[in-house]
Amino acid sequence: MPDMSASASLAMTHLVSFAKEVDEDKVTPGVLGFIVFAAMALAVWALMKSMSRHMNRVDFTQVPDPKAEQAEAEAESEPQPESKGAAESAAGSAKKPSANG
Numbered sequence: 001m002p003d004m005s006a007s008a009s010l011a012m013t014h015l016v017s018f019a020k021e022v023d024e025d026k027v028t029p030g031v032l033g034f035i036v037f038a039a040m041a042l043a044v045w046a047l048m049k050s051m052s053r054h055m056n057r058v059d060f061t062q063v064p065d066p067k068a069e070q071a072e073a074e075a076e077s078e079p080q081p082e083s084k085g086a087a088e089s090a091a092g093s094a095k096k097p098s099a100n101g
Contacts, residue, residue: 029037
């Protein structure tokens, strides 16, 4: 055990004797514990009410962007050229005989 100063050992002696005097069956949180718990419960209730109010104000309907719609329409109207590799692989697969027959 590390060396303790005289004041530290005296404090430990008093704390140990005090701990033995406390009856474990009679220890309760008391009024202060109830006040702290009630304050926390009120804070949580107030936060939930505020969050509910803020969530009700949010408009979840999304207005479509006309510029995005035009870009999509232009992209769909332009024909997409096939890549050279895709065309060759499609032609190559047509020439290969099947394994089943």
